[in-house]
Amino acid sequence: MEKSIKFSNVSTHFYFDSSFKQVTKIADKKFLVVITDEHIFKAHPAVFKGLNVIVLKPGEEYKVQATVDEVIDTLIKMEADRKTVLVGVGGGVITDLTGYIASIYMRGIRFGFVPTSILALVDASIGGKNGIDVDRYKNLVGIIRQPSFILHDVAFLQSLPQNEWENGFAEIIKHACIKDAAMFKQLQQESLAGYQKDKKKLSSLIQRNALIKTKVVQKDEFEKGDRRLLNLGHTIGHALEKEYELMHGQAVAIGTTYACHISEQLRGFSQTADVVALLEQYQLPTYASFDKQKVFNGLKMDKKREQKEMNFVLLDKIGKGVVTPIRMQQLEKIINKL
Amino acid sequence: MEKSIKFSNVSTHFYFDSSFKQVTKIADKKFLVVITDEHIFKAHPAVFKGLNVIVLKPGEEYKVQATVDEVIDTLIKMEADRKTVLVGVGGGVITDLTGYIASIYMRGIRFGFVPTSILALVDASIGGKNGIDVDRYKNLVGIIRQPSFILHDVAFLQSLPQNEWENGFAEIIKHACIKDAAMFKQLQQESLAGYQKDKKKLSSLIQRNALIKTKVVQKDEFEKGDRRLLNLGHTIGHALEKEYELMHGQAVAIGTTYACHISEQLRGFSQTADVVALLEQYQLPTYASFDKQKVFNGLKMDKKREQKEMNFVLLDKIGKGVVTPIRMQQLEKIINKL
Numbered sequence: 001m002e003k004s005i006k007f008s009n010v011s012t013h014f015y016f017d018s019s020f021k022q023v024t025k026i027a028d029k030k031f032l033v034v035i036t037d038e039h040i041f042k043a044h045p046a047v048f049k050g051l052n053v054i055v056l057k058p059g060e061e062y063k064v065q066a067t068v069d070e071v072i073d074t075l076i077k078m079e080a081d082r083k084t085v086l087v088g089v090g091g092g093v094i095t096d097l098t099g100y101i102a103s104i105y106m107r108g109i110r111f112g113f114v115p116t117s118i119l120a121l122v123d124a125s126i127g128g129k130n131g132i133d134v135d136r137y138k139n140l141v142g143i144i145r146q147p148s149f150i151l152h153d154v155a156f157l158q159s160l161p162q163n164e165w166e167n168g169f170a171e172i173i174k175h176a177c178i179k180d181a182a183m184f185k186q187l188q189q190e191s192l193a194g195y196q197k198d199k200k201k202l203s204s205l206i207q208r209n210a211l212i213k214t215k216v217v218q219k220d221e222f223e224k225g226d227r228r229l230l231n232l233g234h235t236i237g238h239a240l241e242k243e244y245e246l247m248h249g250q251a252v253a254i255g256t257t258y259a260c261h262i263s264e265q266l267r268g269f270s271q272t273a274d275v276v277a278l279l280e281q282y283q284l285p286t287y288a289s290f291d292k293q294k295v296f297n298g299l300k301m302d303k304k305r306e307q308k309e310m311n312f313v314l315l316d317k318i319g320k321g322v323v324t325p326i327r328m329q330q331l332e333k334i335i336n337k338l
Numbered sequence: 339m340e341k342s343i344k345f346s347n348v349s350t351h352f353y354f355d356s357s358f359k360q361v362t363k364i365a366d367k368k369f370l371v372v373i374t375d376e377h378i379f380k381a382h383p384a385v386f387k388g389l390n391v392i393v394l395k396p397g398e399e400y401k402v403q404a405t406v407d408e409v410i411d412t413l414i415k416m417e418a419d420r421k422t423v424l425v426g427v428g429g430g431v432i433t434d435l436t437g438y439i440a441s442i443y444m445r446g447i448r449f450g451f452v453p454t455s456i457l458a459l460v461d462a463s464i465g466g467k468n469g470i471d472v473d474r475y476k477n478l479v480g481i482i483r484q485p486s487f488i489l490h491d492v493a494f495l496q497s498l499p500q501n502e503w504e505n506g507f508a509e510i511i512k513h514a515c516i517k518d519a520a521m522f523k524q525l526q527q528e529s530l531a532g533y534q535k536d537k538k539k540l541s542s543l544i545q546r547n548a549l550i551k552t553k554v555v556q557k558d559e560f561e562k563g564d565r566r567l568l569n570l571g572h573t574i575g576h577a578l579e580k581e582y583e584l585m586h587g588q589a590v591a592i593g594t595t596y597a598c599h600i601s602e603q604l605r606g607f608s609q610t611a612d613v614v615a616l617l618e619q620y621q622l623p624t625y626a627s628f629d630k631q632k633v634f635n636g637l638k639m640d641k642k643r644e645q646k647e648m649n650f651v652l653l654d655k656i657g658k659g660v661v662t663p664i665r666m667q668q669l670e671k672i673i674n675k676l
Binding site for chain 2: 008009065069072073076079103104105106107108129131134135137139140141142143144300301
């Protein structure tokens, strides 16, 4: 299925349930430069044959300026120009880097994504947030710019490690919590193994989630309101992720658990047990002990902070997230008491 | 005089013939972070009192990623967040850096410019092109984003060296060539010394030029058509600037001279002598011997190149510029014959 979504400046064309081979129909091969990582490149060597490919080292630790410098040098050597189309084939690190580099190279060239992880398919590839980490601050530098296209090819999921599947389902559960109570129920009735076995069920779930995120972003591209809902679990999550050896989804799952508890205190939320049970059903961590002061210090540099307040995403009920400004002092107390 | 100009996403508010003191009325002092260079900071110490200031080393050689990294580190230490407003006080290097950093820090914070050179007042501060140089490629990395405000305070011109005045007039003459035959005549009747002595005449000339550039940009913010006219003299100019020790205006003046000769060959232009005479009247260089092959190789990485062609700005007559695609092979021949 194809679908074109109009954002403020450009349209993003979605190729759902498609094949990577289509990219050479989207743009002429000679203008394409593919950016991917060693994992994807080694696991799927045939698909990259005959294409210009830049292969990066895998991992969040390479989502930094040094990698941007390196790719830009390579683009210069390739004589890439304003007709060049960058295509990021990989998880969120690759799509974030590709979108960022394409947005600043020659003041912006065309780019598209082929997300290869659940997390990237349902979340990271969508919404036009591109960027890099600086020191311990995730995505501190970046830009909002929509890709020209996003192409889904679930064949890439064959090489996805089990813990990356779990990682991706954290965002799916997050979408259910903030926007889709019906999907929350569906997830309660299914299992990760079930989705992994049934390609059709999986494709449909991916598409449903991609569209949840797309609609939220479309209504609020530059994050003045509703888009902030997508940050459920991410405020504490990001701070945890930098301090401890956690995957993004694990950090978000723990962050979501604590956001539920804060929601109990501040919004009268009463379904924490259901959320925790669903996260655990999908093999995600929920409660964890952490150095609260360290995590709070990390929070202080979160982009969602505005001087003395922070916009925190809480739940009124499953399927209804709400953005709530919390004063930093109050937040520090709440976190220390958790 | 104040004037608000609407671009595609934001409006830029112009404060013509104003005073730097106004900035604290535009944004609260506690949210302001001023970026300037050592020259400006030392020449006008009083104006920066009580403000958060980041002082950079002066010169185009610092318009690079290392400086961006350094400023971002400082912003992190200052706990700058999304309410912070960056104000670039300086010439084109400072405004380019400030706009670029503000566009990528936390995915974009507000920024404004207080241009302190003729070049920055009439050209560099306007149009939202922000960026840095990479190796020998000028502005290879950057972004188009409009400032929230531009404030003119001609008091800063008191510390402007004589050669920087000449530098700025190269862009003023360029504007006359592509868009304003009447101003070309006015410039023929005046002199640099005359403008330097008469603050009112100067302010009026600056405002006229700022508005010429603004109108061209407004019609074509993302440079698909008319905006390219502003590149008169800049294609060869940029290549010369990187190879030789030239100021931007000098390089543009030489580039304009050669663009006139190419215009004779390809468009039947007949006023080269008038343009050359006016450039010389304002102490600008016109003819220069240079390594043609080196300059042509530099051209090949110009952002205006599109694979086998380059969009070159030529003149049909004074006051009427025209964008002309020239095949790279043909261009190489023409340049070698100049």
